[in-house]
Amino acid sequence: MMNISSCIDEFLLYMDSTLARADNTVTNYAVDLAQFADYAQTGGVDLPSSIDMGLLRGFIRELSGYGFSASSIARKLSAVKGFVKFLVERGIIDRDVSVGLRGPRLRQGIPRALAYEDMMKLLDGGVRASKKKLRDSLILELLYGSGLRVSEVTSLDWDDVDISERWLRISGKGSKERLVPFSHEARRCLLQWKDELAGRGQWHDGASPLFPGEKASASRMTERTVHRIVVSAARGVGIFGVTPHTLRHSFATHMLENGAPLRVIQELLGHESLATTQRYLTVTAEQMKKSYMESHPRSGLEDAR
DSSP states (O other), X not given: OOOHHHHHHHXXXXXXXXXXXXXXXXXXXXXXXXXXXXXXXXXXXXXXXXXXXXXXXXXXXXXHHTTOOHHHHHHHHHHHHHHHHHHHHTTSSSSOTTTXXXXXXXXXXXXXXXXXXXXXXXXXXXXXXXXXXXXXXXXXHHHHHSXXXXXXXXXXXXXXXXXXXXXXXXXXXXXXXXXXXXXXXXXXXXXHHHHHHHHTTOOOTTOSBSSOOSSTTOSSOOHHHHHHHHHXXXXXXXXXXXXXXXXXXXXXXXXXXXXXXXXXXXXXXXXXXXXXXXHHHHHHHHHHHHHHHHHOTTSSHHHHO
């Protein structure tokens, strides 16, 4: 009979080849399940048939004891649950022993969004003059102007871009495709960027990465590089604590504040659940309260000071 580690290898292969999950997802699952396998082995559990609720709860307690955050534990628990479900589907175990298992309660944070004025300041003056100014400006435009995830930006190919109609074909989470429009400014940058790449021999019949890697060994830009570009641009105009996801949140919030239907924003962001998109309603309410406290003469702000 296969041991737990061998079954994990089969599960990861299934995620990669059959489910076509993103490389980052498979890598994260591999790390999380390796921790679970080590914990099980330390407790003398080597066979999948020996996995029970007690073992899973013990794993959660150990993670908490090591100081992992609630969100990290929830992610690892999700990996283990997916693995156990796989074991049931393959007939390796006869029942799902993870049913009913709950992780630590997660705090539902409010997504941060920049004020419109700060967002314009970032787009207009965040990227300093350099050989990479065009590329970096385009990245900022796509993150904010189209609300893309970092992984969606780095995975774009020229085949996914319809410059004349201003559409992007995005392969989001779970390999689900959606069409997203982009701005006039992004179109202008795309046309110039295409010419620049063609001049460097990095554009080939449209079937090449929109953002090639900075090193010869990398075919496309990494997510870490995108993160660095955004942080650097924000700091350049005196805004701190900004990440690529902040720009995505700003896209959704500004759309909502200007009257876009929540269902449209859901489709543009690629959210499976409307409940995920509804978090932006809270953001808007918070910003309304902040504006009231700062602007209305009877808000009580002066008394509080």
